[in-house]
Amino acid sequence: MAPPRRPGGQQPGQPVQGHPQPGQQPAPSEQRHGAVPGQRTPERLRQRSPHGAHAAPGPVREPLEPGQTPWATEPESSFSTWARRFFRGLVVAVLLLAAISGIRSWISPNRTPDTVVGSQTSFPLDEARAIATRYAISYLTWDEANPDARPAQVGLDLAAGLDGRTGWNGRGKQVAVIAYPGEVKVDSGGVAAVVDVRVRVQQYYLKGRVMTPGTFAWQRLSVPVARTAARVVASGPPTFVPDSRAPLPENMPGPGAPDDVLTAATKEDAKAFFGAYAESDNKVSAVTAPGSTIRSLNGAVKFGELKDWQVYTGNDDERRATAAVTWKGVGDTTLDQTYTLTLRRTVATDGAQRWQVAAVG
Structure with missing residues (x-):
C-alpha cells in the first residue's frame, strides 16, 4: 500500500519549504520580513482542516480565471422543471380569467330579464x-x-x-x-x-x-x-277568511319598574297637560317641554279625568310614563284611552326643576 501523499505533493525526505536546514542560511525574503527560523511566514499559512489535524486534506482549489463565477451550476431534474412551469402557467391562467371577468362585467353587467320576478x-x-x-x-x-x-x-x-x-x-x-x-x-x-x-x-x-x-x-x-x-x-x-282575535305575544316589552315618588310629584302636571291637549295647540305648547311640538285634539273631545298615571324608572333627564284618560264626547258619551308619554326634565332660570311632556306615543 502506498503511503499517503503529503500536502503540496512533498515527498518524504524533502525539506519543508520555509524551514532552513542545518547550516543553511535563511532566504533573503525571510531576512527582510524578520522571519524567525523554524516558523512559517503569515503569507504562507494555510487554514487547518475542521476535521482535525490528522484528517486527509481536501482538494486544492484552482485559481479562478478572470470573469469566472465562484460557483458551479447543477442540472435541474425534469420533475422540478415540470412543476415550476405548471404552477407558473396556473398563476397566469388565473390572472387572465380574473381580468376577462372584470372587463366583461364593466361592458355588460348581469341583468335579470324583465319578465322574470325572483323575489x-x-x-x-x-x-x-x-x-x-x-x-x-x-x-x-x-x-x-x-x-x-x-x-x-x-x-x-x-x-x-x-x-x-x-x-x-x-x-x-x-x-x-x-x-x-x-x-x-x-x-x-x-x-x-x-x-x-x-x-x-x-x-x-x-x-x-x-x-x-x-x-x-x-x-x-x-x-x-x-x-x-x-x-x-x-x-x-x-x-x-276568518278574522279572529289573537292573544298578545309572551315577549311583549314591559314598561319597566314604577317610580312612585316621581309619579306622585307629576300627577297634577299630567292633568294640566291632557286638559290642554284636548283644547288647542296654543294651550298644549305652554305645558310641553321646550323644543317639543305636540299637536292637540283641537276640541274633538273634552278632558274628563285622569284615571291612572304612572311614571317609570330611568335616567335623570328622561322618563317613560303611561296615562289612562277618560274623554267626554257628545251628550253623556265617554271614552277611555291609554297613552304612552315621554317626560323630560327641564330647569328654569331660577334653578327650579320640573318634568314636562316631550312626546305622546
Whole structure:
C-alpha cells in the first residue's frame, strides 16, 4: 500500500519549504520580513482542516480565471422543471380569467330579464294593494235594482276574459263602504300573489217592497292578483277568511319598574297637560317641554279625568310614563284611552326643576 501523499505533493525526505536546514542560511525574503527560523511566514499559512489535524486534506482549489463565477451550476431534474412551469402557467391562467371577468362585467353587467320576478321585493306591492282594495269594494257591492253596475265596476280590475258576474246571483243589495289592505303574500315564481283586505259593508233588508239599510259589518277577504307586463290585475274571485282575535305575544316589552315618588310629584302636571291637549295647540305648547311640538285634539273631545298615571324608572333627564284618560264626547258619551308619554326634565332660570311632556306615543 502506498503511503499517503503529503500536502503540496512533498515527498518524504524533502525539506519543508520555509524551514532552513542545518547550516543553511535563511532566504533573503525571510531576512527582510524578520522571519524567525523554524516558523512559517503569515503569507504562507494555510487554514487547518475542521476535521482535525490528522484528517486527509481536501482538494486544492484552482485559481479562478478572470470573469469566472465562484460557483458551479447543477442540472435541474425534469420533475422540478415540470412543476415550476405548471404552477407558473396556473398563476397566469388565473390572472387572465380574473381580468376577462372584470372587463366583461364593466361592458355588460348581469341583468335579470324583465319578465322574470325572483323575489317578493321586486313585486309591485303597493299597486297590488290598491288593485285588491278597489276590487274588494266592487266585488262586495251589488243592487238587484241595477244588476249591470256591479260587473262594470268589477271589470276595472279583473283580468280580461274572466266573467265579472261570477259569484253573485243577482238578488239583494249590499254596499261596501271602506276597505283596508294588509299583507301581500307573493308566490315563489313572483308572478301571482294574494292580498289580505278588510272591508266594512252595510247590508240591506227587504221590508215589504222597500230595501232598508241594516247594520254595518266587517268582512275579510283574500284577493288573488297577478302581475302582467302592463299592470297588476285581479286573477279571480276573492275568498272569505276568518278574522279572529289573537292573544298578545309572551315577549311583549314591559314598561319597566314604577317610580312612585316621581309619579306622585307629576300627577297634577299630567292633568294640566291632557286638559290642554284636548283644547288647542296654543294651550298644549305652554305645558310641553321646550323644543317639543305636540299637536292637540283641537276640541274633538273634552278632558274628563285622569284615571291612572304612572311614571317609570330611568335616567335623570328622561322618563317613560303611561296615562289612562277618560274623554267626554257628545251628550253623556265617554271614552277611555291609554297613552304612552315621554317626560323630560327641564330647569328654569331660577334653578327650579320640573318634568314636562316631550312626546305622546
